[in-house]
Amino acid sequence: MSVPENTVWKEVATLADIPALGGRVVATEGGEIALLRNERDEVYALDNRCPHKGGPLAEGTVSGDTVYCPLHNWRIDLKHGQARDPDVGCVRTWPVRLEGERVFVRLPE
Amino acid sequence: MNNPVYGRPRLVMVGNGMAGMRAVEELLAMAPGHYDITVFGDEPHPNYNRILLSPVLAREMAFEDTILNDRAWYHAHGITLHAGQAVTRIDRARRLVHAADGTVERYDRLLLALGSTPYVPAISGAQLDGVMTYRTIEDVRAMQALPAGARAVVIGGGLLGLEAAYGLLTQGAKVTVVHRNPWLLDRQMDRVGADLLQRSLIARGLCLCLGAETEAITGDGHVQGLRLKDGRTLDADLVVFAVGIRPRTALARAAGLHCDRGIVVDDTLQTFDPRIYAVGECVQHRGLTYGLVAPLFEQAKVAANHLAQYGRLRYTGSLASTKLKVTGVGLFSAGDFTGGAGCEEVSLLDAAGGVYKKVVIRDHKLAGILLYGDTALGPWLFQLLRTGQDVSALRDHLLFGETTGDVRHGGGRAIDHMPEAAEICGCNGINKGTIVHAIRTRGLFTVDDVRRCTKASASCGSCTGLVEQILASTLGGLYEATARKRSLCACTDLTHDEIRDAIVTRKLLSVRAVFATLEWKAAGGCPTCRPAVNYYVRCAWPAEAIDDPQARLVNERVHANIQKDATYSVIPRLYGGVTTPAELKRIAEVAERYQVPMVKITGGQRIDLLGVKKQDLPAIWADLGMPSGHAYGKALRTCKSCVGTEFCRFGTQDSTHLAITLEKRLERMWSPHKVKLAASGCPRNCAESTIKDFGVIGVDSGWEIYVGGNGGMKLRAGDLLSKVASEDEVVELAEAFMQLYRKEAYYLERTAPWIERVGLDHIKAMTVENSESRKQLAAELRHALSHEEDPWAAALSGHITIHAQPLRVAEMTI
Ligand code: SRM
Ligand SMILES: Cc1cc2nc3c(=O)[nH]c(=O)nc-3n(C[C@H](O)[C@H](O)[C@H](O)COP(=O)(O)OP(=O)(O)OC[C@H]3O[C@@H](n4cnc5c(N)ncnc54)[C@H](O)[C@@H]3O)c2cc1C
Ligand code: SF4
Numbered sequence: 051m052s053v054p055e056n057t058v059w060k061e062v063a064t065l066a067d068i069p070a071l072g073g074r075v076v077a078t079e080g081g082e083i084a085l086l087r088n089e090r091d092e093v094y095a096l097d098n099r100c101p102h103k104g105g106p107l108a109e110g111t112v113s114g115d116t117v118y119c120p121l122h123n124w125r126i127d128l129k130h131g132q133a134r135d136p137d138v139g140c141v142r143t144w145p146v147r148l149e150g151e152r153v154f155v156r157l158p159e
Numbered sequence: 160m161n162n163p164v165y166g167r168p169r170l171v172m173v174g175n176g177m178a179g180m181r182a183v184e185e186l187l188a189m190a191p192g193h194y195d196i197t198v199f200g201d202e203p204h205p206n207y208n209r210i211l212l213s214p215v216l217a218r219e220m221a222f223e224d225t226i227l228n229d230r231a232w233y234h235a236h237g238i239t240l241h242a243g244q245a246v247t248r249i250d251r252a253r254r255l256v257h258a259a260d261g262t263v264e265r266y267d268r269l270l271l272a273l274g275s276t277p278y279v280p281a282i283s284g285a286q287l288d289g290v291m292t293y294r295t296i297e298d299v300r301a302m303q304a305l306p307a308g309a310r311a312v313v314i315g316g317g318l319l320g321l322e323a324a325y326g327l328l329t330q331g332a333k334v335t336v337v338h339r340n341p342w343l344l345d346r347q348m349d350r351v352g353a354d355l356l357q358r359s360l361i362a363r364g365l366c367l368c369l370g371a372e373t374e375a376i377t378g379d380g381h382v383q384g385l386r387l388k389d390g391r392t393l394d395a396d397l398v399v400f401a402v403g404i405r406p407r408t409a410l411a412r413a414a415g416l417h418c419d420r421g422i423v424v425d426d427t428l429q430t431f432d433p434r435i436y437a438v439g440e441c442v443q444h445r446g447l448t449y450g451l452v453a454p455l456f457e458q459a460k461v462a463a464n465h466l467a468q469y470g471r472l473r474y475t476g477s478l479a480s481t482k483l484k485v486t487g488v489g490l491f492s493a494g495d496f497t498g499g500a501g502c503e504e505v506s507l508l509d510a511a512g513g514v515y516k517k518v519v520i521r522d523h524k525l526a527g528i529l530l531y532g533d534t535a536l537g538p539w540l541f542q543l544l545r546t547g548q549d550v551s552a553l554r555d556h557l558l559f560g561e562t563t564g565d566v567r568h569g570g571g572r573a574i575d576h577m578p579e580a581a582e583i584c585g586c587n588g589i590n591k592g593t594i595v596h597a598i599r600t601r602g603l604f605t606v607d608d609v610r611r612c613t614k615a616s617a618s619c620g621s622c623t624g625l626v627e628q629i630l631a632s633t634l635g636g637l638y639e640a641t642a643r644k645r646s647l648c649a650c651t652d653l654t655h656d657e658i659r660d661a662i663v664t665r666k667l668l669s670v671r672a673v674f675a676t677l678e679w680k681a682a683g684g685c686p687t688c689r690p691a692v693n694y695y696v697r698c699a700w701p702a703e704a705i706d707d708p709q710a711r712l713v714n715e716r717v718h719a720n721i722q723k724d725a726t727y728s729v730i731p732r733l734y735g736g737v738t739t740p741a742e743l744k745r746i747a748e749v750a751e752r753y754q755v756p757m758v759k760i761t762g763g764q765r766i767d768l769l770g771v772k773k774q775d776l777p778a779i780w781a782d783l784g785m786p787s788g789h790a791y792g793k794a795l796r797t798c799k800s801c802v803g804t805e806f807c808r809f810g811t812q813d814s815t816h817l818a819i820t821l822e823k824r825l826e827r828m829w830s831p832h833k834v835k836l837a838a839s840g841c842p843r844n845c846a847e848s849t850i851k852d853f854g855v856i857g858v859d860s861g862w863e864i865y866v867g868g869n870g871g872m873k874l875r876a877g878d879l880l881s882k883v884a885s886e887d888e889v890v891e892l893a894e895a896f897m898q899l900y901r902k903e904a905y906y907l908e909r910t911a912p913w914i915e916r917v918g919l920d921h922i923k924a925m926t927v928e929n930s931e932s933r934k935q936l937a938a939e940l941r942h943a944l945s946h947e948e949d950p951w952a953a954a955l956s957g958h959i960t961i962h963a964q965p966l967r968v969a970e971m972t973i
């Protein structure tokens with residue numbers, strides 16, 4: 051994933067804020083971001099809008115590299131934001147860094 | 160109870176026979192690895208199926224095929240087996256058992272399963288060579304060593320004696336049965352039936368000496384003959400005593416354990432020493448001892464449950480049926496078939512055809528069954544006997560089976576008409592429904608598969624024919640098509656049933672435990688298996704399960720229904736659809752305060768506040784001050800009602816009151832899918848009770864109850880389950896029905912397809928006909944509900960969190 055221009059690391063959460071295998075919403079000026087945490091405690095940040103009909107991905111089911119949208123069960127790849135076959139579409143992803151318990155996301159300045 | 164010095168607690172089992180090893184198997188399934196297990200058996204073999212000694216004697220089967228657990232099995236399960244070692248002393252103070260060869264083992268728990276010894280009366284000559292009993296494989300070998308043409312006498316014309324006699328006959332011996340009573344099998348047969356049997360046995364070459372008592376056995380070193388009390392004498396090269404058994408209590412008695420006829424145990428199979436349990440023929444429970452495996456297997460299950468420290472089961476005694484394993488002779492008998500004062504008998508005798516059927520009825524219920532020649536009705540009748548159902552309406556065709564007028568040619572049809580609850584394998588207590596279910600869901604297609612998966616036909620084997628018929632009727636010709644089993648989802652190869660079994664028997668308390676123990680392929684599961692497994696865990700262990708909010712889908716996690724624009728709807732509970740002006744005002748104020756975009760009356764007679772933002776949910780719940788209506792869950796939804804007797808001029812019952820009661824008694828119930836109820840006050844059925852999962856219609860004399868109705872995607876009218884007189888009975892039946900549904904239906908299977916799958920008969924048998932199982936199920940549901948909190952209240956008090964507020968970006972950046 052390429053690092054978007056004019057972005058900086060911002061602290062958004064602690065790991066404990068995000069339920070394992072689930073998600074939390076972060077309200078930012080540019081809109082809602084979904085923080086999603088899988089069983090390996092990897093955290094991903096995606097826009098909180100499903101490419102299908104805008105479902106809130108933070109309420110989805112997380113497993114491995116996938117989040118399943120809560121509205122119609124589309125499967126979105128956490129790493130690239132791509133909808134998995136047979137669905138098509140893409141959602142914007144944001145770089146995430148963990149420092150111990152602290153969660154940082156690279157967001158617009 | 161973990162022992163720091165010795166590691167895991169130690170279980171020592173004495174008696175390597177059928178009951179004891181069944182208990183060990185049950186224990187391994189329930190709590191693998193809980194104990195270090197050591198087994199003593201004084202027979203020099205691994206555990207074998209004693210019941211099958213008769214077919215071995217008759218050379219219809221090899222001994223090897225009767226082995227239930229071979230040495231490799233003990234090894235694979237880490238069990239130390241001392242075969243050929245008799246335990247001679249129990250030291251309860253030091254918790255040690257001493258064996259004949261000096262071996263000493265320490266125990267934390269001791270299980271005694273010593274079986275019994277054949278009874279040999281004290282008559283002269285009983286100690287001569289060639290005088291024996293019939294209990295072990297060594298006895299079989301001794302009988303088989305008898306040269307053809309030799310003369311054998313069997314003393315005792317009971318089941319065991321006749322099986323010995325038949326076996327000896329097949330060796331080519333000349334066999335006489337000496338029996339004290341005027342007819343054979345007097346504990347299983349009346350005179351009429353015995354006459355038919357005797358004729359058939361005589362035709363096979365057996366000699367009978369009835370009403371005869373042995374005075375002495377004669378011979379010099381080796382037996383030569385025997386003298387009867389009436390003066391007659393018989394020549395004999397071999398004498399077999401089969402006149403009864405005595406529980407083996409000497410070991411326990413010497414250790415100071417309380418014994419009467421057997422080792423006395425309570426309903427948990429515990430002896431008077433809390434560390435010592437006992438099962439099998441050696442025990443005496445509520446004054447009774449048992450000599451058939453079915454009750455012993457029930458005991459084994461209960462004992463294992465307590466050894467595993469689950470403490471959930473109770474043994475309350477058994478009612479057993481018997482069969483005779485002599486090839487070509489069909490006999491089924493159960494209960495008290497002698498009749499007598501206060502009883503009626505219904506019988507049918509076809510002397511030429513060799514068929515005799517008789518049932519004894521007391522107080523309109525079956526009290527005894529005797530079937531000779533044609534035993535196909537055994538399971539059905541035994542089912543009626545055990546459930547204590549009123550059989551008045553069935554009298555006309557009790558002896559012909561469930562369908563009137565149908566001539567029952569060929570067993571294939573008979574099996575189709577048998578209800579799901581009919582017991583097929585008496586030894587292991589397996590009913591038809593369980594077998595059909597296993598065949599369908601696990602893709603079984605041979606008798607061996609069925610044996611392995613259900614244990615049906617795995618003990619005495621006399622139900623093998625029935626199992627074959629069930630296979631044929633369930634699979635039709637399509638063996639291959641059904642061979643594939645359906646797994647829950649792509650994350651596992653296991654089926655719903657296999658997963659539920661494992662959760663119950665291995666006490667898995669969380670989704671994580673299930674995924675780890677059952678080796679899930681995707682560590683995090685998927686939206687199909689996570690909610691299903693979370694439900695199964697909570698259903699099996701209501702008090703102990705660890706709920707996983709992330710295993711719930713959004714609606715059940717947030718406790719509101721998500722809408723297309725990611726807002727939510729709020730439907731508070733309005734019991735029976737009844738509200739008050741004050742409540743309406745409060746709802747209206749809340750809707751205004753939070754600018755709820757739409758307020759709607761729903762199809763289920765509730766009030767829906769639509770378009771609520773997630774952030775506002777807790778505040779709205781608090782301001783409403785009403786419980787959750789669960790309109791978002793796989794849970795009890797609503798009980799629709801009509802006006803009923805309170806106001807309606809046609810009402811025959813107070814349907815509004817009943818609807819409120821039902822909703823209050825069942826609220827907070829989670830289930831495999833949503834559950835909808837309705838109560839109408841008369842057959843005009845204004846609440847649409849016949850398209851509900853559980854619907855009630857008032858009539859003059861009480862309530863008609865319909866189940867399995869559905870008004871959704873696939874319209875289905877409910878089936879009449881029962882008619883009851885009072886509101887209390889409706890509630891109890893509702894509770895029992897719901898619990899059965901909760902325990903048996905697959906996740907996301909509504910009552911309609913569930914009933915189509917398992918059959919209404921099964922549901923009737925469990926909830927209507929058998930009052931004990933009804934009460935048990937209802938109690939289970941009440942227990943489960945006692946652990947459920949109102950989710951909105953729980954969220955407000957912080958017991959659960961719905962993460963209503965979003966996170967904010969911290970000021971600090973790096
Ligand atoms: C609110 C309500 C419509 C209304 O405004 O009246 C409603 C709304 C929904 N129904 Fe319904 N059903 C509503 C009464 C019914 C009824 C009538 C009834 O309950 O008397 C039925 C037919 C009766 C039945 O279930 O047998 C009904 C049959 C369904 C079905 C088909 C179920 C089936 O087994 O065939 C679904 C789909 C499902 O559950 O999988 C469904 C699913 C839904 C969902 C939950 C769809 C979803 O997952 O989002 C709808 C939520 C809409 C929303 O945005 O909140 N709804 N739905 C009704 C709420 C009833 C209540 O008071 O609790
Ligand atoms: C020929 C035959 C046919 C039968 N047919 C049927 C039938 O068709 N249907 C039916 O339901 N039942 C049938 N039964 C009865 C059934 O086999 C018994 O009810 C059942 O085996 C009893 O199980 P148990 O574990 O209590 O005793 P057992 O199976 O006898 O096991 C007890 C074991 O403990 C051992 N033991 C005892 N004391 C000690 C000690 N101190 N140290 C070490 N080991 C010890 C014994 O040697 C024995 O191996 C039949 C029995 C026989 C003999
Ligand atoms: S029928 Fe039910 S599921 Fe369909 S749109 Fe209406 S409320 Fe939604």
Ligand code: FES
Binds near residue numbers: 105121124
């Ligand atoms: S909005 Fe996500 S799948 Fe439809």
